[in-house]
Amino acid sequence: MTNHWVILSVYILTFLIGLPANLLAICTFVKKLGDKPSPNDILLFNLTASDLVFLLFLPLKMYEAAVGMKWHLSQSLCSIASYFFFTTIYTSSLLLMAIAIDRYLGLAFPFKYRLLRKPIYATAGSIIIWLVSAAHCSIVFIIVHMPDPNATVPKDVCYENFTEKQKRILLPVRLEFFVVIYTLPLLVCIFCYINCIYILYSRPHITKGKKQRAIGMALCTLTIFLLCFLPYNLSHLVGFSSNNSPWWRYYTLLPSTLNTCLDPFVFYFSSSTFRESKTVSLLKRWCFRHKKTQTDFEIVPK
Template sequence: MQTCKMINHWVILAVYILTFLIGLPANLLAICTFFKKLGDKPSPNDILLFNLTASDLVFLLFLPFKMYEAAVGLKWYLSQTLCSVASYVFFTTIYTSSLLLMATAIDRYIGLAFPFKYRLLRKPLYATAGSVIIWLVSAAHCSIVFITVHMPDLNATLPKTVCYENFTEKQKKILLPVRLEMFMVLYILPLLVCIFCYINCIYILYSRPHISKEKKQRAIGMALCTLTIFLLCFLPYNLSHLVGFSSNNSPSWRYYTLLPTTLNTCLDPFVFYFSSSTFRESKTVSLLKRWCFRHEKTKKMNGVLLCHLKEAQNHFHRLFH
């Protein structure tokens, strides 16, 4: 296990724990907010974001298995069936998130570019059907995990102590081309669609003078958050697919590329904030905004008082000295 020796598993464990502690409460807040909205005339955007939150929560619920793997030095002493299930969920939710972010971008673009047609097509049923298709597409692609893990190996004599690593040449012939296809279809395509949609959304908003400044700023925030997730969280891991296919072997640094993908669950709540009035107007978010505003206001007041005290001290010093 030369690869494991090159990887600092404590760094991996620390990132997983941090992601779990931040991502879980944030996404629980989001799912409760969207769940309430689903019973009261949900918009297509609410349905897409609900599925994105659900994907993040499923990811976080299975993250303790990756924590266990990191804690024991990147070894796997549990069953290979549990390994395949945990890996399958882990990777499926990553690509479900990228496709749902793409669907959200498309929804925003159509709503701005074709408002009249959008009103006719703005039905929750379409968003629900789209979400189901996205789950099925990502789940079908990631089924390669089961095929790879449970492929019979006649030369194996000892039980495997790693999870979804150290592939045979026979496994690589199937796995590496599928990974390359996932890189193109489940990453590059959604990224290009998001770039196209958000550039056009920002152009449309700034070409209409009657649109409020706040709405324009939210569109920019939404675009920046989405592109940050694609480039910071998803790009390193997907690049490992491209490198692995060209070199016919998984790169040794692939473990580290999984770390940014976990941070996706911490960044998605920012997407919820910029794209959903339901999330922005929730009670908990409103309380947080008030607390931050009061905290900032208190800091400003303390700064003003401190300046006045310094002026008084200087005046006193000039009078008596």
């Protein structure tokens, strides 16, 4: 019931946009890590790394879509591809939560937090986030390689068409995904950014540009959570209540892939290192000149 050409088109678009944008970001943050990285730089580096891991495994999902949502490769490769595919989605949501907490604490408790704001803590937090998401998504290996004595022919799909035994394990775990590593980070981000914006606008000495960047950061983060991650996580809730994976679940993964195209906007609003990089500066200059040329052309009298 799924249109594999739609799925393939979104995957290709994501790959073509997300890969160069995140390669630019990773090069920028690697240079910064060699100098004097801030905790924010370390968190953003890990977010970029998560996106790149996702994009490196995306060609396997593109191949799956190109052959009509069939899986002609080994089930071991299926479990590896699915594992990294899902792990990076939840790693991104947890890292976005960590970035929101870092910004909120820095604004709400500037003096106390400055004493505690050390790169080692951001590194430890990033490692914990990777471990949490990796441990949660290890369910993929359990489900894919669960023995099925009733199977008579090899499976030609990847991580689909689950048996009743598999669903008894998988569906409750997916519900836990929805509550713990989606809804909780979303609520934390909403709390942090609402308070960040309130604090910034209650302090008259804060520059207009900093206030606008805070709003942009909040809007980008909430867009990623609500537009990219919400549809897929809602499929967990529906699947648990109906005791079956919904047929439209494939389509909910498409917005999740677009997360890798929106994360560079988070980098732009939250990192001066990324904003001031040479490539971003050239892009801004080109866009400004293009807009100015267009305006000049429009006001020329006929």
